[in-house]
Amino acid sequence: MKLTKSFNKSLWAFHFNSGSCNGCEIEIVAAITPRYDPERFGIKLVGSPKHADVLIVTGPVVKKMKPRLLSVYEQIPDPKIVMCVGTCGTSGATFYDSYNLDGPVDDVIPVDVYVPGCPPRPEAIIHGVVKALVKLERIEGGGI
Amino acid sequence: MDIIATLSSGYGFWNPVMWLIAAAVSLLVVYLFWLRGEKSYKKGTAQGQPFIGGNVAKEKGALHIRAGNLYWGYTESLKGYYRWVVPLHTGVLNDYVLWFLGVMAFLLVVVVVL
Numbered sequence: 255m256k257l258t259k260s261f262n263k264s265l266w267a268f269h270f271n272s273g274s275c276n277g278c279e280i281e282i283v284a285a286i287t288p289r290y291d292p293e294r295f296g297i298k299l300v301g302s303p304k305h306a307d308v309l310i311v312t313g314p315v316v317k318k319m320k321p322r323l324l325s326v327y328e329q330i331p332d333p334k335i336v337m338c339v340g341t342c343g344t345s346g347a348t349f350y351d352s353y354n355l356d357g358p359v360d361d362v363i364p365v366d367v368y369v370p371g372c373p374p375r376p377e378a379i380i381h382g383v384v385k386a387l388v389k390l391e392r393i394e395g396g397g398i
Numbered sequence: 399m400d401i402i403a404t405l406s407s408g409y410g411f412w413n414p415v416m417w418l419i420a421a422a423v424s425l426l427v428v429y430l431f432w433l434r435g436e437k438s439y440k441k442g443t444a445q446g447q448p449f450i451g452g453n454v455a456k457e458k459g460a461l462h463i464r465a466g467n468l469y470w471g472y473t474e475s476l477k478g479y480y481r482w483v484v485p486l487h488t489g490v491l492n493d494y495v496l497w498f499l500g501v502m503a504f505l506l507v508v509v510v511v512l
Binding site for chain 2: 325
């Protein structure tokens with residue numbers, strides 16, 4: 255439910271680990287610490303995909319996580335943006351030809367923003383979030 | 399008119415007109431809440447399912463406390479009886495009619511013959 259139009263620019267993100275080593279998670283948590291404080295722009299992590307605008311996916315999507323990723327993706331209301339954080343989710347990285355992968359992420363769900371790195375620095379993650387914000391505004395404005 | 403008269407019990411009162419007004423106001427508030435709901439919500443998709451870490455939602459009885467849990471001690475202490483009785487309740491009408499006929503035949507023997 256949108257309370258007022260001023261809330262349109264608050265970007266709420268839901269984080270999904272599809273088989274990551276936790277390196278990217280540590281950097282995502284670092285990105286929301288007071289050192290960077292993205293919450294002052296309304297950017298924060300939420301506990302349910304039903305409240306989210308952005309899905310942040312880490313990890314190369316192992317087979318067990320594919321149906322869960324699809325379910326979470328479907329539960330995010332439109333318009334939504336998918337952000338892939340880390341090299342594993344982008345390409346599979348070291349595990350690209352593993353028998354245990356259904357990924358990378360864009361083989362499972364459409365990805366809008368890629369943040370490469372192993373793991374990417376918090377500055378890179380915040381830069382990706384800003385890119386997501388721009389794209390979301392374009393979608394909401396009918397620009398895409 | 400008697401039909402809209404106020405009934406007083408000494409502890410409270412009941413008036414059908416006031417009840418109707420209260421019901422109408424409640425429905426109006428509910429409608430206003432509903433009107434401000436998320437319009438892009440898609441019925442019949444995963445958006446209608448509860449979020450359980452991405453896991454497929456089980457049927458409600460598997461997620462909530464079943465009514466049967468409330469008298470668990472009772473069924474546990476009588477489980478010898480339930481173990482025998484529950485399989486007899488097959489839900490098939492033919493079985494129940496057969497039981498009925500069987501019991502009637504038994505009673506006939508008891509009452510008439512003996």
